[in-house]
Amino acid sequence: MGIKGSSTRPLVLEDVKVPVENLLWEVGKGHLIAFNILNIGRFKLAVGCLGGVKEAIALSAKYANERVQFGKRISAFPLVGKKLAEMNTRAYVLESVIYRTAGLIDAELSGIDHASPDAGVQSAKAIAEYAIECSINKVFGSEALDFVADEGVQIHGGYGYIQEYKIERIYRDSRINRIFEGTNEINRLLIPGTLVKRALKGQLPLLQKAQALQAELLQLVPGRTFEGTLEEETHLTAMAKKIFLMAGAAAVQRYGPKLEEEQEALAALADIMIQLYAMESALLRAKKQLASQGEERAALAVAMTRSYVHDAFGQIEALAKETLSAADSGDSLRTQLAALKKAGATQSGGYGRAQAADRGGRRPGGRLRLLVHRQTPD
Ligand SMILES: Cc1cc2nc3c(=O)[nH]c(=O)nc-3n(C[C@H](O)[C@H](O)[C@H](O)COP(=O)(O)OP(=O)(O)OC[C@H]3O[C@@H](n4cnc5c(N)ncnc54)[C@H](O)[C@@H]3O)c2cc1C
Incomplete structure (x- = not known):
């Protein structure tokens, strides 16, 4: 449907022998590292969504200031202004959520001695401390982008549905964010x-x-x-x-x-x-x-x-x-x-x-x- 710049393919691993030196941490504990990586993935997903939100707002504001209907730029109509106001508000709130979480994780990681042999375990513990916040970022960020992309298409009217206009791609690309890195349903259960x-x-x-x-x-x-x-x-x-x-x-x-x-x-x-x-x-x-x-x-x-x-x-x-x-x-x-x-x-x-x-x-x-x-x- 979207993110065409990223190649998504099935990968089948059958009877694969993994060299012992390639083992992730200790036998039977690799999943703990994998799950913890998901936390950072969820946080970064929100940051990516914020980028999409800002691009969608910039495109929609530009379009609303150019498109003339009923003798006026459509940005002068209160219903279009309200949409832009709400889109900007989501961007501000999402950015605030992201800055706050980045600060919290940064502070937690700052005390770690990266030269110590258990630096990896310490980092994992520090990140796990903010697992809930990472899930909140994921859900809030993906839903903010969906809202903004949807309103962006609406501001573009019929052109929003046409592939020549970038907002159409943003609308399709946005949809996966509620599905991967743990669906929003699964993240809601974790929170x-x-x-x-x-x-x-x-x-x-x-x-x-x-x-x-x-x-x-x-x-x-x-x-x-x-x-x-x-x-x-x-x-x-x-x-x-x-x-x-x-x-x-x-x-x-x-x-x-x-x-x-x-x-x-x-x-x-x-x-x-x-x-x-x-x-x-x-x-x-x-x-x-x-x-x-x-x-x-x-x-x-x-x-x-x-x-x-x-x-x-x-x-x-x-x-x-x-x-x-x-x-x-x-x-x-x-x-x-x-x-x-x-x-x-x-x-x-x-x-x-x-x-x-x-x-x-x-x-x-x-x-x-x-x-x-x-x-x-x-
Ligand atoms: C473009 C793309 C890229 C991807 N990239 C990666 C990648 O890089 N790495 C990777 O590991 N995976 C990747 N995935 C896989 C992705 O993480 C999964 O598709 C996603 O986690 C959902 O799992 P599923 O598809 O098996 O859906 P299901 O688990 O079958 O879920 C289907 C529906 O049921 C709901 N559901 C499932 N279980 C429950 C439950 N217990 N309670 C309530 N509701 C439930 C879900 O929320 C969802 O709405 C990618 C997928 C896509 C489409």
Whole structure:
């Protein structure tokens, strides 16, 4: 279907004798190295996806500024502007996820003495420490590229479907990323795996924490307003972590060791973790930009982060509701859902109320579109 620059062929190995000096590590342990290489492969796949995302945005923005319909460049139509805003937001968030993960792995590897005889084992351990993050990168990166490539084709209209236009190739090439390096389904099952294993072994006081959290959330006063830049988004990210713990604990309590077979619950927990990691990565980066560059220069980073955090929070709420409803029932479920509602009740549906009033009550998407238009030629 795609990636025609890469030759994909079956390779049959029959009665092959491997010289003993070619053995990968120790007898019976080669797969551990192979699996660990998959972690780095998954991370690098996300980085490759980011390259595709940027190319698709550049092609689509150029096309939208050239193509005239109804007497206007199509980039001037709000529905096309909204697409470009959302495509750029995914690029910013994915890049933030990648920078953060690269930094974490780099820091873990930095202490290794590469001259020591067990440098390989130490490196493998360091990389394995971030296996979950690598899977998150893989799923988030491949799905971001699919979204951007798809919207890119849409912006090109009929020409997007024609091979003379590069966006057609990007759309086809994008599709494999959700399949190789472990399908996104398999990666989703891996993402909450460690948490579930530790909780089941009693290494994580998940259930006790969840009960305390429920009480804390029920005491929240709704309708809180936020004044500082990204203050509301910081609060929502903290709330999202609590929601994740609540949903995770409910699933562990309901299914016990059988949770490993409950794929729908695991995938919902994985999606919460992915969105949480993505929103927090964007938030951390935007705050850094805000501190080092000031409000004016960091305006786009802040607008994209706001838009993304609010969208992601909505998704997390829906996923938690789904998980809680599957795991619990009766009065206990009603209490859990009431706590969930309280966690989200401080959300103002976009910017904090005070900020929304300052900007004439515009929704985040609208504000983002205006910024994008201001920075595009004409
Ligand atoms: C272009 C291309 C290049 C490739 N390059 C390489 C390479 O360089 N090295 C290499 O090793 N491999 C490579 N592969 C293979 C690739 O990694 C596999 O195709 C991929 O891992 C999926 O495995 P599968 O095709 O056997 O699908 P299956 O395992 O048959 O999966 C089919 C569907 O069932 C789902 N599924 C399977 N098991 C489960 C489960 N337990 N729970 C829930 N859902 C499940 C999958 O998510 C998928 O949707 C390549 C494949 C392609 C197409």
